[in-house]
Amino acid sequence: MTWTFTSDLEAYLAAAGPAAAARPVSNTLLLTVADALVRRGPGAYGAAAPFFGWWTGADGAVAGGLLCTPPFPMVLGVVPGEAVRALGAALATEPLLAGAHGINARRPDAEVLAEAWGRPSRVAEEIRLYRLDGLLAPDPAPPGRARTATEADLPLLLEWVTAFHAEADVPGAASEVVLRDRISYGGVLLWEDGQRPVSLAAFSRPVGSACRVGPVYTPPGLRGRGYAAGVTHAASEAAYAAGASEVLLFTDLANPTSNGVYLRLGYTPVEDRAEIVPA
Numbered sequence: 001m002t003w004t005f006t007s008d009l010e011a012y013l014a015a016a017g018p019a020a021a022a023r024p025v026s027n028t029l030l031l032t033v034a035d036a037l038v039r040r041g042p043g044a045y046g047a048a049a050p051f052f053g054w055w056t057g058a059d060g061a062v063a064g065g066l067l068c069t070p071p072f073p074m075v076l077g078v079v080p081g082e083a084v085r086a087l088g089a090a091l092a093t094e095p096l097l098a099g100a101h102g103i104n105a106r107r108p109d110a111e112v113l114a115e116a117w118g119r120p121s122r123v124a125e126e127i128r129l130y131r132l133d134g135l136l137a138p139d140p141a142p143p144g145r146a147r148t149a150t151e152a153d154l155p156l157l158l159e160w161v162t163a164f165h166a167e168a169d170v171p172g173a174a175s176e177v178v179l180r181d182r183i184s185y186g187g188v189l190l191w192e193d194g195q196r197p198v199s200l201a202a203f204s205r206p207v208g209s210a211c212r213v214g215p216v217y218t219p220p221g222l223r224g225r226g227y228a229a230g231v232t233h234a235a236s237e238a239a240y241a242a243g244a245s246e247v248l249l250f251t252d253l254a255n256p257t258s259n260g261v262y263l264r265l266g267y268t269p270v271e272d273r274a275e276i277v278p279a
Contacts, residue, residue: 003086005053005096009037012052016065020077024210025131025270027077028248031207033067040177045069051096055083071171073102073275076109084109088116102277110274120279125252128259130267132247135236138265142226144193146234148186154179157188160200164217189238191231199227201235210246211239229261236265
């Protein structure tokens, strides 16, 4: 039983890709980030080189993996308990893992890794993964309608997604390359009220059977009017139309408003994750 670590994306996909794809809901981050690296290259998330890992069990089968795209935290997918404990030990000895600025893992796994990390740490964020289990229309319905964003909307999208990153403490500004890619497959929707854009929701390309809604953003002065529910409902429908059979999203557990919105739209909790960073 052992971890293998590498900076070779092709080797990671060959070894860990099938195990990640076998659990497309819980492994959604592994799948979408790897897909972005394949499409846009190793610099898709920043200048630092990404790295990867996979766990091989006693039977010789790969049972899960991890990846990291600095400056974002290392993401651990679904792995057995013994793999989590072994990863905790490797945090002190594996040179590639020294490049991790934090750890994003299922909450019980994050607690084990935080204790094993050997440095003061704190929980930066607790997030909940939801999957759509029967889409429900917003009630009451917000005024306005959804439309698919186009290239002409790019300046507004850059402004709003940059504001979302700042509010959510996501590293870096909005990426024009990412937004152009999402526009190309209809992956960004705007909610308009009186022909004025008032809210935004995007969704990732379907990878296997699943895709993920996010970000969802409404400017502060326009909140509380149901626009986020309307545009999230529209984005969820569009994700199904794009070929996904599993539509997912993450929420910050510290934001009860957004969690309530998604529950009312038919999303149900799957699991909680925690992001651990140096204290």
